[in-house]
Amino acid sequence: MRSNVLVRTLVGLTAVAGLAAGSLATAGTSFAASTPATQSSVSGQSASLLATQNFGLTSAEAKNVQRWLAQYWNYNDGIDGQLGTNSWKAFQRCLKTYYGYTDSIDGDPGSNTIKALQRLLKSSYGYTGAIDGDAGSGTRAAFKRFAAAA
Structure with missing residues (x-):
């Protein structure tokens, strides 16, 4: 031993x-x-x-957006509250169809995606700022209103 x-x-x-x-x-x-x-x-x-870019949305708010994207824009990934590449690809399809998004459907929420998002938010969700591609506080507040309605 x-x-x-x-x-x-x-x-x-x-x-x-x-x-x-x-x-x-x-x-x-x-x-x-x-x-x-x-x-x-x-x-x-x-x-x-x-x-993952939620632009200030909570997980619950992002899940609302993902459910909306699944219902209308062929989003078929998980409803996990994280707006990732596939969520943004689906959103870009919407933005391309109705809000002047002209770049590729790549899932990157860059400035052109944000500009198109701002046009959507300006049309019905109280966004009053410039269409500048900057997801500042006004864009984030209007995106929260969109998520609540989605």
Whole structure:
């Protein structure tokens, strides 16, 4: 029994020593790699922002929009309260048909999608701001009214 404890202790100490040696060996390169890692996380954050863009809607409000999109605009993804790429593709089909959206159906709610959305919101949901492609507070408030009615 005592030899098993001794063997386990030696194995544990060897592992710790190996990890410490590995940490020391890579210490010089980890500093150099910290800048690209930061850039990677920033671009990863941008990708996640593009992947889901609710423009101030709660999850429940976004689910209302998704149900509306499923009913009228061939949205066939989950009703999860996250307006992702497929939600925005369906919305772009609507905006292309009725509100002057002229870009591709790519699911990216960029400035041209927002301009068309602002035209929709101006027509019936109390948006009074400029058609500028900026989803500011006025656009977000009108989008909430749209979601409540959807």
